[in-house]
Amino acid sequence: MTLTAPAAAPPAQERRAPSRRPVRPLRILLHAFLTLVALGWLLPLALAVYASLRPYEETARLGYFSLPEHLTLGYYGQAWSQAELPRYYLNTLIIVVPGVLITLFMASFTAFAIARLRIPGRKALLIVFTAGNLLPPQVLITPLYTLYTLVPLPAWLSDSQSLYDSYLGLILIHVAFQFGFCVFVMANFMRTIPEEITEAALVDGASVWKRYWRLTLPLCRPVLAALSTLQFTWMYNDFLWALVLMSSGDKLPVTSALNNLRGQFFTDYNLLAAGSVLVALPTLIVFQLLHKQFVAGLTLGATKG
Amino acid sequence: MAVKTRRYSARDVTILVIGLGMAIVVNVGLIWGPTLASVGLSATGWNGIGPIEWVGGQNYHDLAAEYPPFWSAVRNNLLWLGFLGLIATPFGLFCAVLLDRRLRLSRVYQSALYMPVVLSLAVVGFIAQLVYSSDYGVLNAVTGLTVDWLGDSSINIWVVMVAAGWRHVGYVMVIYLAGLKAVDPALKEAAAIDGADERQAFFRVVFPTLRPVNVIVLVITVIEALRAFDIVYAINKGRNGLELLSVLVTENIVGEASRIGFGSAIAVILLVISLGFIVTYLSQMFREER
16 A cells, blocks of 8 residues: 555564563553553644633633533634635635646656656756755745746736736645655655566557556556645645735635634634634544555655655 | 667657656746745845845845844744754654554554644644633643743743644654664564663664664754744744744745845745755765665
């Protein structure tokens, strides 16, 4: 399924069997410690859910850490309708879906060219792309901001008639920024595909496109799954790009829109907690459903399979 | 050369040029071009509208001499790096080592630990407010203190770092777990036969083989420390004790006072620090390949 798992799983089973039995009390201590840490790690999340279920006046009187007198789903309703969360979810969707698809498409082709063909300067290309992904965004944000205000776009693509404050602008920067990471990971993976698989096709005179689209890409399914999970999470969680490259509040993606739930003079933190839970929900669901892919994605770039 | 070109038809070449060309244009146009432009702009006094006027090293001088937030930001970034590097990262490694044994419930512990990794740092910032709020936050409720954790500029950076570390630990743990699984079990057995106890076996045998993973974790830690932004911005826009270099760059371009040249100078300082680590990372990554 994943890049790291198949290599690691079989020896893991063999190696543990013959080792000596651990001392019992130590084991209990270990479990106690890990349980404590795990609970400590889940506590803030549980607290957010709990706070979102209680009326403001009650927490104002008793604090977040108190027994509930009333529980209500009202804040979810309020965040959903009053704060127009559905609209922001939609904005996120408009940005993230094309963002992930374009990134993976461009990155897989580039990785294919770098890993499977003899392109001059391919190593340099790979280094430049990978390094670009590691830069802190603020390093390039100032000129990017200016550039975005200067690039004209037709009105049907952007109300502002420039790249600034447009969905396209956000999609582009996500693609540009995440592209390097995906190329790096996919090129590493494609190198592990045996040459023999494409050799036959090469003799038959298969075109570059065919070798990429029909032969290489289908073999990359596990990496593509891992990367799309990870890219979804990263693009979804973006806060900075939208903050700097957008100005209309109603176009913001949902993560950045969360700030709108904060009042100017008074902030209802229970409402904010409900908003936070709703914003965190999609990534948490993806994480639960595609656990393996997610973890594989995280380790793909970091350790070479 | 002649042999190579014969293998590609005209159509192949077109597709390659379009495919790679697109990638290069996007990467240079939106990433490296602006990065270089930052370096250029940092030597100007541009305000974003008027003519671009050359001021040489003036911005850097002003930064160091006349802009107090700069030094608090440098200090905070260093603290952030120190906290992640000396506390959060080793704790993540420690958890990975514990979880690497075949434990019952190991999956459950792992999930709990890296659950925060999927959250955005902005959301972590909001959750932090529920914990640290001075009036009715959990921390004060449990300890009976009345500390203004997020408002007091001498302590807020510490509690925010704990929140950031909450997320960082899980990330590091996942990477180390993968690294530990790849360690040849024969190594550990050999160490055990030679009479090494578990601690010795780890520090003398296992840990040295993790060197590539260590480099990567180090770079991730540094990069995360330099990129830190969302969490403090979500809490108080990075003011009053929560200044970070990334916040100062953003502050100088977004908002009323558009000081592009000045903001760029801060960006260049970030760039110089991060490039050092990026180069380390890449040379580690590309070493094995011929």
